[in-house]
Amino acid sequence: MKSKATQSNLKAKEKKPGRSVPELAALVLFLFALIIYFSFASEYFLGVENWINILSAVSVAGILAVPGTMLLIAAQVDLSIGSAAAFTGIIAGLFINSSGVGLGIFYAILMGVVIGLVNGIVITKIQVNSLITTLGTLAILRGLSYIVGGGQTVMVPNLSYLGLARPFLNLPLSVIIFGFICILGILIMRYTTFGRSLYVIGANPSAARLVGIRTPKVILICFVLSGVATALAGVILTSQLTAASPMAANGLELSVITAIVLGGASLNGGRGTISGTILGLLIIGVLNNGLVLLNIDTFWQQVARGTLLIIAVSFDQLRERWGVKRS
Numbered sequence: 001m002k003s004k005a006t007q008s009n010l011k012a013k014e015k016k017p018g019r020s021v022p023e024l025a026a027l028v029l030f031l032f033a034l035i036i037y038f039s040f041a042s043e044y045f046l047g048v049e050n051w052i053n054i055l056s057a058v059s060v061a062g063i064l065a066v067p068g069t070m071l072l073i074a075a076q077v078d079l080s081i082g083s084a085a086a087f088t089g090i091i092a093g094l095f096i097n098s099s100g101v102g103l104g105i106f107y108a109i110l111m112g113v114v115i116g117l118v119n120g121i122v123i124t125k126i127q128v129n130s131l132i133t134t135l136g137t138l139a140i141l142r143g144l145s146y147i148v149g150g151g152q153t154v155m156v157p158n159l160s161y162l163g164l165a166r167p168f169l170n171l172p173l174s175v176i177i178f179g180f181i182c183i184l185g186i187l188i189m190r191y192t193t194f195g196r197s198l199y200v201i202g203a204n205p206s207a208a209r210l211v212g213i214r215t216p217k218v219i220l221i222c223f224v225l226s227g228v229a230t231a232l233a234g235v236i237l238t239s240q241l242t243a244a245s246p247m248a249a250n251g252l253e254l255s256v257i258t259a260i261v262l263g264g265a266s267l268n269g270g271r272g273t274i275s276g277t278i279l280g281l282l283i284i285g286v287l288n289n290g291l292v293l294l295n296i297d298t299f300w301q302q303v304a305r306g307t308l309l310i311i312a313v314s315f316d317q318l319r320e321r322w323g324v325k326r327s
Helices: 002-041 048-073 081-099 101-124 130-148 157-164 173-191 193-203 205-210 215-241 252-262 274-293 298-326
Strands: none
Touching: 002 274, 048 081, 048 173, 048 193, 048 215, 048 252, 048 274, 081 101, 081 130, 081 157, 081 215, 081 252, 101 130, 101 157, 101 215, 157 173, 157 215, 173 193, 173 215, 173 274, 193 205, 193 215, 205 215, 252 274, 252 298, 274 298
16 A cells, blocks of 8 residues: 555656646746846847857857756755866866867766766765755866966967857857757656656655666766756867866856756746756847847846846745645
8 A cells, every 4th residue: 555655656646747847937938028127118029140159158158057946856966066167167278188078078078977976975875965065066177277378378270170160050069968868858858757756756765766776876977967968068168269268158057047946947846848958048048149249247247147146046945835835
């Protein structure tokens, strides 16, 4: 009887992502409101090239946000992604200059896997909280970026074509990679046991164990995916700038977490969708782009992003309280 009750609870949790439809509708309305406002405020906003710029600007954060959404659904968080992107970018730049583009990208991705494994093992085996673990690796990797790069920006002219190439529909390669990862993430979350297990782990870890979900393994895989994503982001940033800087991606984790929470994911785990995260990214991208077109000071843009994060978290907490009252 206990097993049947647990399986019933598991199925109920798996259906939970479907409840996000009204929330996604609200996000779509908010996004359209921003688009309408900025289209009247700036004559350049609706231009095709400007929208390509918006997509290009959110693509790096988006690549990181897909595995980041998976982690948050499982009640985990990776705050080291910005520093990891900078560090893997430095690794890529150094090896590209000495050994060629292929080896440079290979070693960057390999380093991303190692970073993900270290984070995942510390969290699942030693059982250190993911927030504390990744705060620690955030500081470590940022420091290593300066050490390995000698405190200097590493010029990488041989990688510029990755940042400039527009192989399909005039879209930058980074946007195409982002789109592919989003589609892959949606398919994983909707149609695989791995994706569904993340909701159960985040909503009810005890139930996950009772139905045989290998929680440590699933969480470890998520952190490895996050590590690979940071390597891709680091390589793309390096190609866009034709240089690898130890200061690259500074504060990027703020934009990623804002997009994920704004998209409907819960800080307590058990809820969230890749589609919602994409909408959150577009809202942030449109807001940032619109503020630039209106010549708003960069510091006020930072204020706007911070405010958006607080609003997103506040709505998350209100949703949790509303859900408790209804249950």
